[in-house]
Amino acid sequence: MRILVLSDIHANLPALERILQQRLSWDTIWNLGDTVGYGPWPNECIDLVRSYPDSVHLAGNHDLAATGQTSTESFNAMAAAAAEWTSQQLTDDSATWLKSLGSISTEGDVTLAHGSPRFPAFEYITTAPQAAQMFSYFPTRHCFVGHTHRPMIVVEGISMPAEALFAPTPGQGFDLAPARALVNPGSVGQPRDGDPRAAYALYDTDMQQIAFHRVEYDVALTQQAIHAAGLPRQLADRLPPGR
Numbered sequence: 001m002r003i004l005v006l007s008d009i010h011a012n013l014p015a016l017e018r019i020l021q022q023r024l025s026w027d028t029i030w031n032l033g034d035t036v037g038y039g040p041w042p043n044e045c046i047d048l049v050r051s052y053p054d055s056v057h058l059a060g061n062h063d064l065a066a067t068g069q070t071s072t073e074s075f076n077a078m079a080a081a082a083a084e085w086t087s088q089q090l091t092d093d094s095a096t097w098l099k100s101l102g103s104i105s106t107e108g109d110v111t112l113a114h115g116s117p118r119f120p121a122f123e124y125i126t127t128a129p130q131a132a133q134m135f136s137y138f139p140t141r142h143c144f145v146g147h148t149h150r151p152m153i154v155v156e157g158i159s160m161p162a163e164a165l166f167a168p169t170p171g172q173g174f175d176l177a178p179a180r181a182l183v184n185p186g187s188v189g190q191p192r193d194g195d196p197r198a199a200y201a202l203y204d205t206d207m208q209q210i211a212f213h214r215v216e217y218d219v220a221l222t223q224q225a226i227h228a229a230g231l232p233r234q235l236a237d238r239l240p241p242g243r
């Protein structure tokens with residue numbers, strides 16, 4: 001089976017649509033959470049991504065905040081403002097669906113978590129030593145996470161240079177058969193690795209291979225909608241530099 005692995009869509013419909021409109025072959029979607037928050041199309045993104053049969057979805061910290069399941073105390077001002085805006089926009093159906101999601105799940109030999117297998121909704125994996133610790137927190141062969149908005153692959157037992165986490169280049173593929181791996185596909189709707197293009201990964205469960213990809217989308221369209229919605233303008237300003 002081929003899986004389209006998505007994370008941190010953040011209500012950015014043009015970015016999500018652009019990924020889905022490509023002529024890619026995949027069977028279903030694993031969505032690692034933060035479907036909403038920051039962006040101007042929360043209901044549209046939920047309706048689209050959940051429409052795929054057998055798709056798997058997690059709740060991220062922004063999904064929890066927008067549905068009142070966690071406070072926005074730890075959020076910065078613009079994230080809190082966006083969560084408040086999102087909570088007012090969500091339809092009953094969208095809110096009910098978001099509330100039904102967990103922040104960690106197991107699919108075959110892969111653990112899926114929004115942030116980390118240790119603290120699923122909230123922990124950011126940002127250093128190599130921290131990433132190395134994670135392998136004792138999931139029983140499956142691999143673990144896929146999101147939350148940092150940066151693509152990453154860490155292989156168990158391979159020491160990483162200093163504090164740096166390995167960032168795959170777009171188009172790069174990896175054989176997951178030889179060792180356990182911790183993978184982040186990057187963010188669909190708000191990349192923070194200096195590349196504004198929407199990020200995703202394709203996972204082939206039979207071949208045990210994963211490939212990282214980027215695709216351009218209409219950033220200006222999303223910026224206009226952020227402004228029109230009255231969301232904090234920094235949320236639009238950060239899209240072109242991907243920061």
Ligand SMILES: [Zn+2]
Nearest residue numbers: 008034060147
């Ligand atoms: Zn996020």
